[in-house]
Amino acid sequence: MKSLALGVLLLCLSLLWPTPAEGGSSGFHKVSNFSWENCDDGHDPVVITSLEVEPVPITIPGKVTIAMETKTSVPLTSPLKAVVTLEKEMTPGFWLQIPCIKKIGSCTYKDICETIDSFIPPGTPCPEPLHTYGLPCHCPFKKGTYSLPKSGFQVPAIQLPPSLSSGNYRAQTILSQGHTHLGCFKINVSLAEK
Numbered sequence: 001m002k003s004l005a006l007g008v009l010l011l012c013l014s015l016l017w018p019t020p021a022e023g024g025s026s027g028f029h030k031v032s033n034f035s036w037e038n039c040d041d042g043h044d045p046v047v048i049t050s051l052e053v054e055p056v057p058i059t060i061p062g063k064v065t066i067a068m069e070t071k072t073s074v075p076l077t078s079p080l081k082a083v084v085t086l087e088k089e090m091t092p093g094f095w096l097q098i099p100c101i102k103k104i105g106s107c108t109y110k111d112i113c114e115t116i117d118s119f120i121p122p123g124t125p126c127p128e129p130l131h132t133y134g135l136p137c138h139c140p141f142k143k144g145t146y147s148l149p150k151s152g153f154q155v156p157a158i159q160l161p162p163s164l165s166s167g168n169y170r171a172q173t174i175l176s177q178g179h180t181h182l183g184c185f186k187i188n189v190s191l192a193e194k
C-alpha cells in the first residue's frame with residue numbers, strides 16, 4: 001500500500017472528478033454506485049480505455065485500488081483546459097449544478113499542466129506509483145497509451161464542502177486545447193456520510 005500520490009489524483013481522477021485541494025479531518029464518507037464512460041463512445045483523441053476502482057463502496061478515509069489505462073492519439077501540451085461540471089440529484093431525475101467553491105465543484109481549470117506543476121515541481125521524480133511504472137507526470141505527454149497497473153492508495157480524510165452532502169452525483173469533464181476538443185468523461189457516484 002503506497003501513500004496517496006497527488007500526481008495520480010491529478011492525472012487520473014481529476015480528469016473525472018474535481019480534486020479536493022485541501023486535506024483535513026472530517027467524518028467518514030462512502031462512495032458507491034461508481035460508474036464511468038467516455039462521452040463520445042471513445043472516438044475522441046483522448047479516451048479512458050479502462051478504469052477499475054476497488055473496493056466499492058470506497059471509504060474515505062480508507063484504502064482503494066486503482067487500475068487505469070488512458071490513450072491519446074495526439075500529444076498533450078500546455079495549455080490543457082479542463083471544464084468540470086458537477087451535478088447533484090436533488091429529487092429523482094432533477095439535477096442541480098454545484099458551483100465552483102475552492103476549486104471543488106463545477107470548475108474550469110485553464111491549464112491542467114500548470115496545476116500539475118504546482119503539485120509536483122518539475123525536475124523532481126514523479127510520485128509513486130508513477131515512478132515505478134515509468135509513467136510521466138508532466139506535460140507534454142506524448143501520444144500513446146498510458147497504463148497504470150493495479151495500485152493501492154490511501155485516501156486521506158477529505159474536508160468536503162457542505163454542498164457535497166449525501167446523495168447521487170454526476171460529473172462531466174471536457175478536455176480541450178484552444179478550439180480543439182480532446183476528450184470528455186463522465187462519472188456517476190453516490191456519496192454517503194457516516
Ligand SMILES: *[C@@H]1O[C@H](CO)[C@@H](O)[C@H](O)[C@H]1NC(C)=O
Nearest residue numbers: 034035036037170186187188
Ligand atoms: C449515470 O446514471 C444514469 C442514470 O442512472 C445513466 O443513464 C448513465 O448512463 C450513467 N452514466 C455513467 C457514466 O455511468
Ligand SMILES: *[C@@H]1O[C@H](CO)[C@@H](O)[C@H](O)[C@H]1NC(C)=O
Nearest residue numbers: 032033167168189190191192
Ligand atoms: C445507487 O444509484 C441508484 C440509482 O441512481 C439509487 O437509487 C441508489 O440509492 C444508489 N445507491 C446508493 C447506495 O446510494
